[in-house]
Amino acid sequence: MLEFQLDARSGVPFYRQIIDQIRFGIATGQLKMGEQLPTVRSLAVQLKVNLNTVTKAYKELEIQKILETQQGTGTFIGSEKIDVSVRERRNKLRSICEEFINVAAAYGISPKQLVDELKKHEGGLS
């Protein structure tokens, strides 16, 4: 079972944090194909956010075909595996890195320092 947590100070919108955590859960195998997610209501209560905020997150993932919902039944991890296509992932990786480097550079942090810091976190996942 996934542990959802929101950080109100991060500046990242709640619904996006939920999306990221679900994607993260799937990427790390904590959430498996066909598994049921918490109901929108229960997750809203648990995270102390509005129903609509959770709904919005689930909805976006449904549009992306990552989740499937059956009205009256619940919301589930999609049966299609997310392969996000190798190309799309490469693009994501590149764009993420570019922005990362730019922001860091603006603070006088070199890529090498980033690498050093990141290495501390390697192996964090399975």
Next chain:
Amino acid sequence: MLEFQLDARSGVPFYRQIIDQIRFGIATGQLKMGEQLPTVRSLAVQLKVNLNTVTKAYKELEIQKILETQQGTGTFIGSEKIDVSVRERRNKLRSICEEFINVAAAYGISPKQLVDELKKHEGGLS
């Protein structure tokens, strides 16, 4: 002279991109102490953005004492050396990395992959 470029698709607001690029220019020595920046008006035209957007970027950098504005003369790189305290920089580095890793993970990108990608960019700065 610095080459400013904006990317509308990155999701990063224009004013922030301008700030980052100026900081980056200073960090890499392309912009030097006392050097004059383009006028708000000319930069706005060049980047095809609203005047207010450039103004906002310059103003924020002024607050950070990175820029100095002289009424009727122009905007200049601050005469004081920017020395972000070591502690502040460490914190920034850590927080940047954490968010970076989380977002990447949500897309199934491991820290190791990030390191590999980043290594391609090493050496760009000092």
Next chain:
Amino acid sequence: MLEFQLDARSGVPFYRQIIDQIRFGIATGQLKMGEQLPTVRSLAVQLKVNLNTVTKAYKELEIQKILETQQGTGTFIGSEKIDVSVRERRNKLRSICEEFINVAAAYGISPKQLVDELKKHEGGLS
């Protein structure tokens, strides 16, 4: 005997799919006047849906006088012939077509393409 099948991905609610299939069965002569339908319970098991879902479908068909329920005995195809009035059918036909065309158009599918596709299915019924 009719083969019921549900498609969870179609977006059409289960109870509606059941209704449609029974009407379809009658329209094509696979279900005849007075014939007994599966019990609510057995159909629910067969389709792996909730009892209430089947009940809802049967009930709606009862209201339309297409089915008749005899307490303790079972549910049967109505003894009265369904003769949807010609006018009602014309209206249904028109409204169905209109929505159909609109949705298709939104995906860049022209009425002509629809006709071509539909022609492949002609002859299935009388």
Next chain:
Amino acid sequence: MLEFQLDARSGVPFYRQIIDQIRFGIATGQLKMGEQLPTVRSLAVQLKVNLNTVTKAYKELEIQKILETQQGTGTFIGSEKIDVSVRERRNKLRSICEEFINVAAAYGISPKQLVDELKKHEGGLS
């Protein structure tokens, strides 16, 4: 300029009607690449619906990369042409027809009748 219209009695949710009409506008060439859409506020007023309803529609189209938004500037038809890939469109066509035929059949309407009705509408678009 596109004429938006909502039908409250159709059962189709407002936000979906908006989505369909925009897609329709693009498919028929009434909306062109890069063109600006009405602001969420103005469209909400015009259609007499809530701001969030319009926002929801725009947002979904943005996720599908059909629209692009720039905070503070407006919402625009995406610069990438929607090709929706031939495969995806074929699937849509097939599924749309299947549902169409099933619903019609349930009312005793044969595919041939549908074809006849649809032919009346051919050439409705450019």
Next chain:
DNA sequence: GTGGTCTAGACCACT
């Protein structure tokens, strides 16, 4: 019980 939609109204971020 589940999710789906909508409203009214608020406050924030960006141009």
Next chain:
DNA sequence: GTGGTCTAGACCACA
């Protein structure tokens, strides 16, 4: 001015 996010609360449709 633009869009983005969130809340509180309502009512509907489905299983």
